[in-house]
Amino acid sequence: QSVLTQPPSVSGAPGQRVTISCTGSSSNIGAGYDVLWYHQLPGTAPKLLIYGDINRPSGVPDRFSGSKSGTSASLAITGLQAEDEGDYYCQSYDSGLSGYVFGTGTKVTVL
Amino acid sequence: QIQLVQSGAEVKKPGASVKVSCKTSGYTFSNYNMIWIRQAPGQGPEWMGWINAYSGNTKYTQNLQGRMTITADTSTTTGYMELRSLRFDDTAVYYCATLAAGRLDYWGQGTLVTVSS
Numbered sequence: 489q490s491v492l493t494q495p496p497s498v499s500g501a502p503g504q505r506v507t508i509s510c511t512g513s514s515s516n517i518g519a520g521y522d523v524l525w526y527h528q529l530p531g532t533a534p535k536l537l538i539y540g541d542i543n544r545p546s547g548v549p550d551r552f553s554g555s556k557s558g559t560s561a562s563l564a565i566t567g568l569q570a571e572d573e574g575d576y577y578c579q580s581y582d583s584g585l586s587g588y589v590f591g592t593g594t595k596v597t598v599l
Numbered sequence: 600q601i602q603l604v605q606s607g608a609e610v611k612k613p614g615a616s617v618k619v620s621c622k623t624s625g626y627t628f629s630n631y632n633m634i635w636i637r638q639a640p641g642q643g644p645e646w647m648g649w650i651n652a653y654s655g656n657t658k659y660t661q662n663l664q665g666r667m668t669i670t671a672d673t674s675t676t677t678g679y680m681e682l683r684s685l686r687f688d689d690t691a692v693y694y695c696a697t698l699a700a701g702r703l704d705y706w707g708q709g710t711l712v713t714v715s716s
Contacts, residue, residue, distance in 0.1 A: 490643055522701050526644075533694055533706035534644065545704065577643055581701065587660050588634075588646040588701075 491516065492578050492591035499597040500568045508594045510561045510578035516589055518559035521581040525554055525563045528575045537576075538563060570598050601625035603695055603707035610713045611685050619710045621678040621695035628676040629653040632698040635669060635680045637691040638709075645691075649698050650678065685714045 493511045500506040510523065517523055523541050526534035536545055538554035541561065551572075553564045561580075565572055578591035606620040621633065634649040648659035650669045657669050663682070670679045678695055693710045696703040 524702065526703075533696075533709055534703075535706075536702060536704055539702045579644075579703075585661070587658070590644045590646070593643040 490592045494591040494594045497595045515584040516580045516582040523561040524579040605707040608711040616683040618681040633678040634698040639691040
C-alpha cells in the first residue's frame with residue numbers, strides 16, 4: 489500500500505534530462521522527513537541513489553540530483569545513459585503509519 | 600567490504616511458516632539496524648520491520664504485527680525474519696538491508712518465497 493505516488497513511466501533519449509516526481513502528504517514528505525531514491529534493475533536489489541533529500545552516496549554520479557518542496561520530491565537525471573534504465577523508487581517515513589513508505593515506482597526507458 | 604547474504608528460495612503451503620536468514624560480514628553487526636523489506640511480483644518495495652542489532656528492540660509494520668518476528672544473533676552476525684500463517688499474497692522477494700539514519704545502504708540479494716498449494 490504505497491502512500492507515495494510516482495508516474496508509472498518516463499522516457500528520454502540518450503543525453504537528455506528526465507525528472508521523476510514523488511508526491512506524498514503532510515504525514516511524510518510534508519512533515520519534513522527525509523526522501524531517499526533507489527534504482528532497481530530486474531532481478532536485483534534496489535541501490536541507494538539519493539539520501540537526505542539531496543545527497544549522493546559515494547560512487548553515485550552527479551548526473552543524479554534530488555530536490556524537495558512541500559509534500560513532493562523529485563529526482564532528476566541529466567545526460568541520460570542506457571545504464572540508467574530500470575525502476576526508480578522514492579522512500580520516506582510516515583508518522584501516521586509509524587514506518588517507512590515507498591513510492592509506487594517509475595520505469596525509466598532510454599529511447 | 601560489507602556483504603549481506605540471504606538464504607535460498609522457499610516454497611511453502613498456505614498456513615505454513617518461513618524463516619529467512621541474512622548473514623552479514625564486513626562491518627560491526629551491532630552498529631546498524633537491520634530492516635526487512637519485501638517486494639511482491641511487479642510491485643514496489645514494502646517495509647516490514649526492523650531490529651536494533653545492539654539492543655534487540657524491534658518495530659513491525661502494523662499489517663504484519665503478530666505474524667512476523669525479526670531476530671538477530673550477534674554471535675554469528677546473522678539476522679532472521681520469520682513469517683507465520685503464510686497466505687498466497689505473501690509471495691514475494693524478501694530483502695534484508697542495513698538501516699542507519701533512515702538510509703538503506705547495503706542490501707542482501709533477496710530470497711524468493713512462494714506460497715502455493
